[in-house]
Amino acid sequence: MSPPTLPQRERLVLELLLDGPDFGLNLVARSDGALKRGTVYVTLGRMERKGFITSEQEPQAPGAIGLPRRIYRVTSLGKRALRAWATLARALAPEPGT
Amino acid sequence: MSRPAGTRLWRLVRPWLPTVSVDVLDPAVADLQYEADHALSAADRRRVILRGYVAIVRGLVLSIEPGEAIRTAAALFALSGMGTLLVTTARAARVDGRLLNSAILAPVMLAPVILRMLGTMASSRLFVGSVIVMLTMLLTGGVGLNAPGGVWIFLRHAVVALILFAPMGAAAALVAGTDQEGLPKRVVMALSVGSGVATAALVLARWPQGEPLSIGLAMTPFYVVLFAVLFTLTLLPSLLVARLFVARPAVLAIVGLGCSPVTLIAGAYLDHGTIRACLDSLRNTPISFAAWSVPFMMGAIAVGWRLPTSGSSHKLFHGS
Numbered sequence: 347m348s349p350p351t352l353p354q355r356e357r358l359v360l361e362l363l364l365d366g367p368d369f370g371l372n373l374v375a376r377s378d379g380a381l382k383r384g385t386v387y388v389t390l391g392r393m394e395r396k397g398f399i400t401s402e403q404e405p406q407a408p409g410a411i412g413l414p415r416r417i418y419r420v421t422s423l424g425k426r427a428l429r430a431w432a433t434l435a436r437a438l439a440p441e442p443g444t
Numbered sequence: 445m446s447r448p449a450g451t452r453l454w455r456l457v458r459p460w461l462p463t464v465s466v467d468v469l470d471p472a473v474a475d476l477q478y479e480a481d482h483a484l485s486a487a488d489r490r491r492v493i494l495r496g497y498v499a500i501v502r503g504l505v506l507s508i509e510p511g512e513a514i515r516t517a518a519a520l521f522a523l524s525g526m527g528t529l530l531v532t533t534a535r536a537a538r539v540d541g542r543l544l545n546s547a548i549l550a551p552v553m554l555a556p557v558i559l560r561m562l563g564t565m566a567s568s569r570l571f572v573g574s575v576i577v578m579l580t581m582l583l584t585g586g587v588g589l590n591a592p593g594g595v596w597i598f599l600r601h602a603v604v605a606l607i608l609f610a611p612m613g614a615a616a617a618l619v620a621g622t623d624q625e626g627l628p629k630r631v632v633m634a635l636s637v638g639s640g641v642a643t644a645a646l647v648l649a650r651w652p653q654g655e656p657l658s659i660g661l662a663m664t665p666f667y668v669v670l671f672a673v674l675f676t677l678t679l680l681p682s683l684l685v686a687r688l689f690v691a692r693p694a695v696l697a698i699v700g701l702g703c704s705p706v707t708l709i710a711g712a713y714l715d716h717g718t719i720r721a722c723l724d725s726l727r728n729t730p731i732s733f734a735a736w737s738v739p740f741m742m743g744a745i746a747v748g749w750r751l752p753t754s755g756s757s758h759k760l761f762h763g764s
């Protein structure tokens with residue numbers, strides 16, 4: 347099995363979710379255009395399969411019609427992946443004077 | 445209260461999607477509905493819905509895994525090509541009608557099995573695969589509808605062929621699919637097992653009579669479908685009624701055995717054409733007729749044995 351990767355868009359989702367659980371649409375709004383409505387759910391689904399985030403349906407009020415919204419939260423694996431990425435990025439950053 | 449935005453699209457598309465795409469569709473539609481409900485004006489609501497639909501379509505397209513789509517398309521292409529080649533060859537060789545029908549039926553019934561092996565799980569999608577193979581065979585002339593007569597004659601024959609063969613594809617899709625175990629699936633399973641047992645018995649019984657085993661095996665799809673139709677028409681109603689009162693498989697198997705003469709008479713009628721010819725056959729060759737009845741009896745026993753419990757049968761009659 348190949349190790350999980352962490353593309354830029356997934357890093358952004360993890361960073362946004364570190365502030366607290368959120369809906370896909372809100373993540374798009376908070377990303378300042380970096381996330382798009384057409385791709386955010388694909389990204390979220392992929393990250394959930396990797397184990398970086400988890401999701402659950404929002405509880406609905408009695409009598410509510412329509413589909414329950416899905417709320418996403420970061421997992422401990424996701425937090426560790428983000429920390430590891432930050433460490434790697436620091437380690438690979440060009441040293442002053444090189 | 446009006447229907448929430450995107451509900452129609454969600455209902456229409458969701459049953460046909462793989463899990464990966466459902467994980468995209470559900471939250472996207474839910475968020476669309478939330479956003480549309482909180483729109484400030486009717487114009488804003490329309491804009492939100494339009495933008496949401498575009499995003500959903502884009503998300504669904506992006507969620508399709510190319511590997512799976514290509515594998516499925518290649519399998520359907522190969523099956524359609526094999527079916528067309530098989531039927532064209534069979535027609536050119538002027539083979540027995542049972543062989544020709546088997547050549548048409550085999551790809552239609554094989555399609556759900558092959559797609560299931562490639563990872564497609566839902567019966568509805570397996571059935572669509574089967575119909576695609578059938579349509580491709582019709583359009584490429586594989587089923588022999590390319591004779592002169594105009595477009596309307598072709599279309600009429602194509603529709604009739606679809607009506608005749610689609611139930612076989614549906615049954616194969618139900619058997620191969622991994623949908624939740626329900627009464628329709630169990631009934632189809634019982635009929636499939638019964639027809640399989642009857643066909644195996646028939647092929648083996650005809651082997652010593654001089655018919656090559658390979659020919660018998662090649663006719664398997666035709667016989668399986670023939671037995672399934674006969675069992676459905678003559679045996680299934682009685683067994684379902686009996687199932688309301690008795691739940692033990694052994695008792696139902698005995699009921700099936702008791703009803704098997706009706707299936708046998710129907711089969712003999714199909715084989716001989718008239719009741720008189722059936723009776724003549726029974727009088728002139730009683731031993732052969734008795735041997736011929738064995739597959740019907742074995743198949744009927746198997747159908748009875750495999751039928752669902754009386755509780756499930758009760759649900760069938762009450763549509764729940």
